[in-house]
Every structure is written in C-alpha cells, then in structure tokens.
Amino acid sequence: MELLCPAGSMPALKAAIEQGADAVYVGLKDETNARHFAGLNLDEASLKEAVRYVHQQQRKLHVAINTFAHADTFQVWQNAVDVAVRAGADVLILADIAMLAYAAERYPQVEVHLSVQASATNAAAIEFYQQFGVKRVVLPRVLSMNQVRSLARSTSVDLEVFAFGSLCIMAEGRCYLSSYLTGESPNTVGACSPAKFVRWDEGDEGTLESRLNNILIDRFAPEETAGYPTLCKGRFQVGNDTYHALEEPTSLNTLSLLPELYQEGIASLKIEGRQRSPAYVSQITRVWRQAIDSVMADASRFQVQQEWDRVLADLSEGRQTTLGAYHRKWK
Amino acid sequence: MKFSLGAIQYFWPRDVVMNFYQQAAESSVDIVYLGETVCSKRRELKFDDYLAIAHSLREAGKQVCLSTMTLLEAPSELRELRRYCDQGEFLIEANDVGAIAYLQEHKLPFVAGSAISCYNQYTLRHLMNRGMNRWVMPVELSREWLTQLLQQPLVKDVRDCLEVEVFAFGHMPLAWSGRCFTARSENRPKDQCELVCIQYPEGRPVSSQEGQQVFVLNGIQTQSGSRYNLINQLPSMQGIVDVVRLSPQLMGTFDWLEKFRANRFGQAPQPLAKNDSNGYWLALAGLVQQLD
Numbered sequence: 135m136e137l138l139c140p141a142g143s144m145p146a147l148k149a150a151i152e153q154g155a156d157a158v159y160v161g162l163k164d165e166t167n168a169r170h171f172a173g174l175n176l177d178e179a180s181l182k183e184a185v186r187y188v189h190q191q192q193r194k195l196h197v198a199i200n201t202f203a204h205a206d207t208f209q210v211w212q213n214a215v216d217v218a219v220r221a222g223a224d225v226l227i228l229a230d231i232a233m234l235a236y237a238a239e240r241y242p243q244v245e246v247h248l249s250v251q252a253s254a255t256n257a258a259a260i261e262f263y264q265q266f267g268v269k270r271v272v273l274p275r276v277l278s279m280n281q282v283r284s285l286a287r288s289t290s291v292d293l294e295v296f297a298f299g300s301l302c303i304m305a306e307g308r309c310y311l312s313s314y315l316t317g318e319s320p321n322t323v324g325a326c327s328p329a330k331f332v333r334w335d336e337g338d339e340g341t342l343e344s345r346l347n348n349i350l351i352d353r354f355a356p357e358e359t360a361g362y363p364t365l366c367k368g369r370f371q372v373g374n375d376t377y378h379a380l381e382e383p384t385s386l387n388t389l390s391l392l393p394e395l396y397q398e399g400i401a402s403l404k405i406e407g408r409q410r411s412p413a414y415v416s417q418i419t420r421v422w423r424q425a426i427d428s429v430m431a432d433a434s435r436f437q438v439q440q441e442w443d444r445v446l447a448d449l450s451e452g453r454q455t456t457l458g459a460y461h462r463k464w465k
Numbered sequence: 466m467k468f469s470l471g472a473i474q475y476f477w478p479r480d481v482v483m484n485f486y487q488q489a490a491e492s493s494v495d496i497v498y499l500g501e502t503v504c505s506k507r508r509e510l511k512f513d514d515y516l517a518i519a520h521s522l523r524e525a526g527k528q529v530c531l532s533t534m535t536l537l538e539a540p541s542e543l544r545e546l547r548r549y550c551d552q553g554e555f556l557i558e559a560n561d562v563g564a565i566a567y568l569q570e571h572k573l574p575f576v577a578g579s580a581i582s583c584y585n586q587y588t589l590r591h592l593m594n595r596g597m598n599r600w601v602m603p604v605e606l607s608r609e610w611l612t613q614l615l616q617q618p619l620v621k622d623v624r625d626c627l628e629v630e631v632f633a634f635g636h637m638p639l640a641w642s643g644r645c646f647t648a649r650s651e652n653r654p655k656d657q658c659e660l661v662c663i664q665y666p667e668g669r670p671v672s673s674q675e676g677q678q679v680f681v682l683n684g685i686q687t688q689s690g691s692r693y694n695l696i697n698q699l700p701s702m703q704g705i706v707d708v709v710r711l712s713p714q715l716m717g718t719f720d721w722l723e724k725f726r727a728n729r730f731g732q733a734p735q736p737l738a739k740n741d742s743n744g745y746w747l748a749l750a751g752l753v754q755q756l757d
Contacts, residue, residue: 202584205614232587256537258563276643281538304640305536308580310605311639314689314751350673371672372650379671459643465655
C-alpha cells in the first residue's frame with residue numbers, strides 16, 4: 135500500500151521523501167491542475183529536478199494535469215502532458231477525456247491514473263475510463279467504506295483513496311459552486327473559492343466576517359478560530375437555523391480505517407494538500423509512514439496511536455477531523 | 466430552436482408529477498426528459514411508470530428522453546441504470562459516464578447531460594464517436610466558451626450531426642454529494658431520511674447571514690440560489706443553440722415556456738425577477754443578474 139504525498143514546491147517534495155513517502159504528486163505552474171495558486175507548483179526546470187531527486191531516492195513522481203482543457207488554448211494542456219513525460223514523470227494524473235485520449239495515443243507506455251476530478255464513483259464509470267488504459271482510479275470522497283469495498287472487489291484496476299486532508303464533500307469534477315459565486319471553478323481555472331475573491335471584514339463587537347466575491351460566507355465571534363472561506367464550509371441560514379449547512383471546517387482522517395483499506399487491497403493512500411507548507415507535509419508524512427508500516431507489519435493488531443491523532447488534529451482545519459463519507463453517520 | 470423540459474429535479478408526490486406531464490403533453494414543448502436524476506430513494510414513480518408516461522408523451526407528439534442518475538454509488542443503482550440503458554426504445558440522457566459505458570454495449574445513441582465534463586472539442590468529438598447526438602453544455606459555461614468550441618474545425622466538421630442544448634431556466638444543479646443536505650437540515654441521518662425531500666417541492670433555500678439566497682438544498686444535490694433565466698438571451702443563442710432547456714419548477718413552468726417561445730428573436734423580452742440570474746451565459750459569476 136503506497137503512501138502518496140502532496141508537494142507544491144521542491145522543499146515540500148523533499149520533506150515528503152525524507153519522511154518516507156513512496157510517491158509524491160505535483161502540478162505544473164499553470165491552470166492545468168486543480169491547485170493553481172500563486173507561488174505554488176513547479177515549472178519545467180524544477181519538475182526535471184524533482185524527477186531526478188525522487189528517482190535518486192527510488193520513489194515515484196506523479197504529475198497532476200487534472201483540469202479541463204479550454205477550446206482555444208488546448209495546447210496548454212497538451213504541452214503540460216508533453217512536459218511531464220519529457221521530464222520523466224512516472225505517472226500522469228488526468229481527468230479530461232481529451233487528455234486521457236491524447237496520452238493513450240501519444241504516450242501509451244506512460245502510466246496514467248484517473249484523477250478524482252473525473253468523478254468515477256462506480257464500476258460502470260471505471261469501465262468507461264478503462265478504454266484509455268488507466269491503471270489506477272482515484273476515488274471521489276463521496277463513497278462509504280462499504281461502497282469502496284464493493285468497488286475494490288469488483289474492479290480490475292487499482293484504487294487510490296484519500297486518506298487525509300481538506301475534505302471535499304461534493305463529487306469532485308462536477309461541482310460548480312465556486313464558479314457560481316466567483317466565476318472561477320476547479321474545472322475551469324484550477325481553483326475552488328480562489329484567494330483573490332477573499333475579503334476579511336471587522337464587524338461589530340470584534341466579530342470577523344469572511345467574504346467570497348462579496349458574499350458573506352461566515353461570521354466569527356472574537357473567541358472563534360476563523361478559517362479560510364471555502365464556500366461549502368460557511369455558516370448559512372436554512373429555515374430558522376444558522377449552521378454549517380453543507381459541511382463544517384474539518385479535515386478527513388482515515389487512520390482508523392487503515393486495516394480495512396489494507397485488507398481490501400487499496401493500492402494507494404493519498405494525502406491532500408499541495409497548497410500546504412513543507413513543515414505540514416513533513417509532519418503528516420511522518421505519521422502516515424508509521425501508521426502504514428504498522429498496518430503492513432500486522433493489520434490485525436493495528437491500533438491508532440494517540441500521538442498520531444494529536445499531530446493530525448493539530449494540522450486539521452478547525453482542529454477537527456472526520457471519517458467523512460466513509461462512515462455512514464456522516465451522510 | 467426547440468424547447469425541452471429537463472427531468473424534474475425535486476421530489477414531487479406522484480399525482481403532482483402525473484399532472485405536470487399531463488400539462489406537458491398539452492403544451493408546445495418539443496422534447497421532454499423524464500426520470501429520477503438526483504436520489505435513488507425517491508420512488509414515487511418507478512421505471513414502468515416513467516415508461517408509461519413516455520409512451521403517452523410520444524403519442525402527444527413529443528420527443529421523449531429518459532434521464533438517468535447523476536451520482537451513482539451503489540450496485541443497486543447500477544442495476545437500475547442498466548434497465549434504462551437496456552430498454553432500447555427511448556433515447557437516454559447520460560448524467561454519468563457509467564451510463565455511456567452501458568449504452569456503448571448496445572451501440573445506442575445518447576444525450577450527454579450537463580454533469581458530464583465536456584469542455585473542449587476533443588472531448589466532444591470523443592463522445593460523439595461513442596454515440597452522443599445531443600450535448601447539454603455544463604451549466605458553468607458561457608456563450609463565449611460555447612462559440613469558441615463550436616468554431617473549432619474538429620467540431621465544424623460534424624456540427625450537423627450534433628444538437629447543442631443549454632440549461633436556460635430554473636435553479637441550476639451545481640453539486641452532488643454523498644451527504645444528504647435536506648436530511649441534515651432536519652437533523653436526520655441520510656439512512657433515516659424518511660424521504661423528507663417530499664416536503665420541499667422547491668428544495669430548501671440557503672441564505673447568507675445577510676439574507677442573500679445563495680443555494681437551494683435538494684437532497685444530495687446543491688442548486689443555485691437564484692433561478693437561472695436566459696429568456697432575454699435567446700436571440701444571442703440563434704445559430705449556436707439548438708435546444709433550450711427549462712427545468713420544471715413547481716409553479717409557472719408552462720407560462721414561462723410560452724414566454725420563452727415568444728421571445729426567440731427578441732420580440733417579447735421579459736422583466737427579470739429579483740432572484741433571477743444570467744451570469745454564466747455572460748461569462749460572469751453564475752449568480753449575477755446583468756440587465757441588458
């Protein structure tokens with residue numbers, strides 16, 4: 135079972151490798167990936183350096199090219215695939231049918247994984263994408279453990295699941311909430327709730343208001359921790375209640391599911407967070423390396439250590455973690 | 466320019482649905498999409514009921530398409546999907562690529578719904594090669610995006626084999642989740658939802674703490690808080706859009722259908738309601754209402 139860690143920069147990548155990641159995934163410095171943020175990601179030269187470093191350590195590098203190509207600038211996406219292959223990346227993570235078809239035809243020897251942004255949640259959808267020779271499918275964070283199990287037992291492709299990090303609660307690649315509020319979405323520009331639309335206002339009596347494109351996402355009392363205004367994690371009014379109508383600021387944490395995921399033959403555990411700091415990546419990777427080593431040594435005796443939970447909780451949104459959709463009660 | 470009625474997105478009682486399609490049969494609509502696309506627990510009407518409605522609409526001169534589920538998770542949902550894909554009589558709207566996989570086994574044509582991620586000419590051509598003969602553009606795309614896409618030689622070559630449909634009226638489907646937000650709004654777990662959606666035939670509005678309606682909760686689906694209304698943009702669709710979709714609303718759908726038809730060439734523009742939007746088509750944030 136592979137530990138696949140995020141890196142938005144060379145220092146983060148090195149931190150992940152040093153702490154025992156089996157593979158690292160990165161994106162290029164443009165709109166071809168779903169973490170298209172200022173100051174993040176690699177250009178062609180640093181991608182080559184990254185490949186060299188990762189291969190020296192005998193690990194793997196995956197490149198996410200997982201937004202949807204635009205009609206008039208299609209060559210930007212094509213070029214991203216060319217650059218990644220030229221740099222020697224081990225894996226392309228793709229979502230757009232156009233890019234899957236391009237990679238299958240142009241680079242049939244290169245391993246392709248189906249990005250979570252392709253939103254393959256069932257065996258028939260996986261069957262559809264197998265025509266492009268995808269070796270692995272990254273499952274959206276909407277499935278319960280039962281559904282993951284049933285897929286693992288019915289499909290011939292490898293499965294990768296999200297193990298830890300910010301929790302996307304919608305079927306990825308089919309969520310337009312961000313463009314509805316701002317005009318920009320993960321699919322079209324590679325960002326959800328983009329930072330340039332965020333504004334913080336001081337309200338009355340020390341309250342703090344977070345806004346996205348001028349729409350009030352949340353209002354925090356002076357003693358509350360104010361989180362980034364990801365639009366699905368705001369407090370809204372439904373009927374007479376004001377609450378986190380869609381989801382609370384919380385992170386996904388599947389440590390307690392590790393033995394089950396391992397027994398079902400899940401090929402890879404993905405840590406979310408290319409936008410995070412090298413220190414974050416380092417701490418998360420260390421915990422997950424220990425946890426995976428422990429489960430692989432003896433799954434039946436696996437126990438989540440308090441220290442792991444403490445470290446992960448400290449690094450979580452709102453210091454809260456959840457099993458998300460894996461657990462029926464969350465739904 | 467043809468007009469269509471999308472599948473009913475909300476959970477309506479059986480008699481309300483039957484009454485709606487009775488009106489549809491008597492209306493001027495050209496194409497009707499039928500079926501449950503949001504939640505497989507909503508079973509006021511079953512497969513055979515939809516087929517019966519489909520037959521009577523066809524007898525009334527309508528083209529009928531059967532719409533399929535968008536977020537497919539459980540094996541039981543795939544079995545139900547297969548029944549739709551295997552019936553062979555009516556055109557299918559695929560809202561997940563899983564349906565396309567099944568339809569390919571029979572070499573059947575299909576409509577790709579707005580939740581299929583088709584953003585460029587290569588994906589469009591690929592889907593056409595697999596049997597797509599009508600494409601419902603993703604709701605977040607604009608006239609500008611559509612025009613650029615249709616201008617590509619790869620699309621121009623086959624444009625006469627493809628109909629382009631645009632979602633133009635109603636609360637837009639924006640997201641689907643494993644979680645049921647309507648059940649959550651009533652403090653119920655999804656497993657024990659007691660089909661509470663039936664109490665909200667227009668969904669549950671979600672407002673910001675300043676009273677701005679941002680979303681509508683419709684079970685596992687999140688919709689736009691605003692009603693998308695492109696009635697005054699119809700003239701700008703001439704020559705590029707073949708089918709204009711109205712999404713069934715609890716009240717007034719057929720009045721709007723006639724208003725839309727009357728304004729195809731801009732002869733009868735309509736004032737917009739305060740909560741109407743047209744931003745996406747104009748390449749703005751979806752919730753924006755831009756006056757001409």
